[in-house]
Amino acid sequence: MEDREVGVEPTRRGLQCSAVGLILCVMLGAWSAQALEMSVGKIPFLEAVNGSTVMLPCTYISCIGIKNLYFSWQFNDNGTMQTVCESVIPSADVLVEDVSIYRERVEFVGKNNGGTNISILLWNITFEDGGYYTCFGRNPKEKGKNHSAVFHLIVVDEVRVVDNTLATIIAAAVGVAIALIMGFMLLKNFTLFVLSKLEEKNKECLVTSSGIDNTDNGVSGSKADSKATPKKK
Incomplete structure (x- = not known):
């Protein structure tokens, strides 16, 4: 009996350790999944007039901090991804200045000194600039996991008036x-x-007519009836 109990106890401990390990893995997985997020705003598209200047917004959010965060903007040219600009952010408190730009009329306007903005400007846009732009990020603290958000730019002759x-x-x-x-x-x-x-x-x-009828008929008649009939001589 004692040998059986001794054998059962390690088994229970092993199961408990496995359960705790599984819970920790799930918690770490969920934490890692939300470690970095790239966002282009609540409205991920813009309709702009040909020849105007527009800003393509993008921000990143990190709950574990960043170190050498690589980011880039990419343009989908008929299925081929072309890099618009790219850079590396050493840490959250470093101002981003060295940004490589590979497309004309593009300006990096994001500031990282105390912020998370990595937006770009497109000057004097043409119809060829219309399409899907991807804001991409990779944080080495997440072991190279990739994150991205897509923004759709629509270039038109004139802004349509809604009927x-x-x-x-x-x-x-x-x-x-x-x-x-x-x-x-x-x-x-x-x-x-x-x-x-x-x-x-x-x-x-x-009610009024009923009162009148009672006075004329019932009351007067009763008085007449109450009088004694005169005797004949």
């Missing part, structure tokens, strides 16, 4: 419907009020 005719018609129809409902409710309440007043008047007339 609000349908929306105006719908809003007017809704307003008319609400006005009709309110008018119907007011008319209904007024009608009920008038009917209640008429009903009260009818009740008063009935």
